[in-house]
Amino acid sequence: MVYLSFVYVVVLVAGILLGFSEIDFPLYIQEVLALLLFIIGIDLMMSEDKAEKIKNSWKSSMRLVMATVTGSIAGGLIAGALTGMDLKTAMAIGAGMGWYSLTGPYLAAKAGTFAGAVGFTSNFFRELLTIVFYPKMPDKEAGISAGGATTMDSTLPIIASFGRDLSLTAFMHGFVISILVPLLLFILG
Template identity: 35%
Template sequence: MLVAIIAVIIFGILTGYFSNPGFLIHNLDFISTFCLAVLLLGVGIDLGSNQQVIDKLKKLGWKVLLIPILIAIGSIVGTSIVGVVLDLSLNESSAIGAGFGWYSLSGVILTKIYSTDLGILAFLTNVFREVFAIILIPLLAQWKNEIIVVAPGGATTMDTTLPLISESVTEKEVVAIAFISGAVLSSLVPILVPLLIKI
């Protein structure tokens, strides 16, 4: 799976570099959204048809919220530590970490309310988080406890990395937990990024 993903990305880079697929470039946003929607539909049908997944989620109840909370804390603390090494202030590094992989929103927020430089850094940091998540998820899925695959994707486990998680894990309740985690983290981004940058 990992080899196929990397091969497709490399193929896309080479296609864009050596040719000018005008139709694809002009319609890339629509094509990507459509393909993602089809993948998410498949994931939804798979989850909805599995009563065991629904029963396990009911058993977990509110505890399922601990996962995105811990991911949020880990992301913010981790970027704050790296910020010390890069000579960033605590508010800058923690605000970047609060993007949780949602590069388009966190970069725009920080550009508008703080600075273009930090907005670009937030954008790149969160893009790389998603790229690393795509590489790490199939590898982490081989561990005994598959719930670990939820952490790298952050907010993207609600959409772009959800099909990859679904393909990589054997315990299907992990997919439902990943979706919930991604939804919670996505809702926290527009709250935490502006809040942390002003501290």
């Protein structure tokens, strides 16, 4: 997953450079975004083994989901107020909860290029900060909330290294957040 994150950044930079070069390039963002959401829908429903894991640590995961959603949206609101961004867009950026590859393109299509750029990079930074600082966090269970949607894939190995119970909770938390992110983007974006 860390390798994939690197690939995504390289692709983003390549796109920016091509954009600077003023070469005309056809974009089909709406159509590709629709295809991505279709694939995400299939992926969510095909994950039977994920559903089994989810049953195991229900209560703590749901508490963390509530914390992640409220903290991220409220954080987006505060950051939006501090930076002078449109508050609804700022809440949508926060609601990305680390899922930068969806939040960036979605907000670019819905709220404009600048919002999409902030949506991508801020959620990418969130994943990086979680990878770097999770081992230093004194409360490892609460630290799962910091990772947002990434706790079911890219940050899961780091969390899992601190205990099997934590990994189950993190997985379930990330799975539920991954369902909520597209819905919240629809509402707030």
